[in-house]
Amino acid sequence: MNWEPKIAGFLCNWCSYTGADLAGTSRLQYPPNIRVIRLMCTGRMDPVFIFKAFQAGADGVLVSGCHPGDCHYQEGNFKALRRALLIKHVLKDLGVHPDRFRLIWVSASEGDRWARFAKEFTETIRGLGPLKLTRGAILESGARSQLGQAAA
Numbered sequence: 001m002n003w004e005p006k007i008a009g010f011l012c013n014w015c016s017y018t019g020a021d022l023a024g025t026s027r028l029q030y031p032p033n034i035r036v037i038r039l040m041c042t043g044r045m046d047p048v049f050i051f052k053a054f055q056a057g058a059d060g061v062l063v064s065g066c067h068p069g070d071c072h073y074q075e076g077n078f079k080a081l082r083r084a085l086l087i088k089h090v091l092k093d094l095g096v097h098p099d100r101f102r103l104i105w106v107s108a109s110e111g112d113r114w115a116r117f118a119k120e121f122t123e124t125i126r127g128l129g130p131l132k133l134t135r136g137a138i139l140e141s142g143a144r145s146q147l148g149q150a151a152a
């Protein structure tokens, strides 16, 4: 089988997007499996984005932001960290391996770190294999209500 992992990558504009760009301009080698979606800050990461990405066919989702203390919006990455714990919990409840989701920190000057995480995460997802979800499984199976309860 010629399967390749499909990975959605949500990167904050100020640190990780620039770090990934630096990896590219520095010609660092890393797998091309991550489709990058730019957010202004990881604090903008709505958990629904993550579940929708899985529902749309992603085998893994990576979120990357500024290091703690370096967020350009003060504490967006701390909000992301709290949401990441919730997301992992809900994924587990849905029967999706929590390692399919990861939150990392990469600064604008860490192109090498981005390349290393991109390789590592792609290999993790390759090891887990394709995610098999029935159509509409995630958002119809209670993730919305669990997220609603947690947000309340």
Ligand code: FES
Pocket (backbone or CB within 6 Å): 012, 013, 014, 015, 016, 040, 041, 042, 043, 065, 066, 070, 071, 072, 073, 076, 077
């Ligand atoms: S601006 Fe990068 S995580 Fe907030």
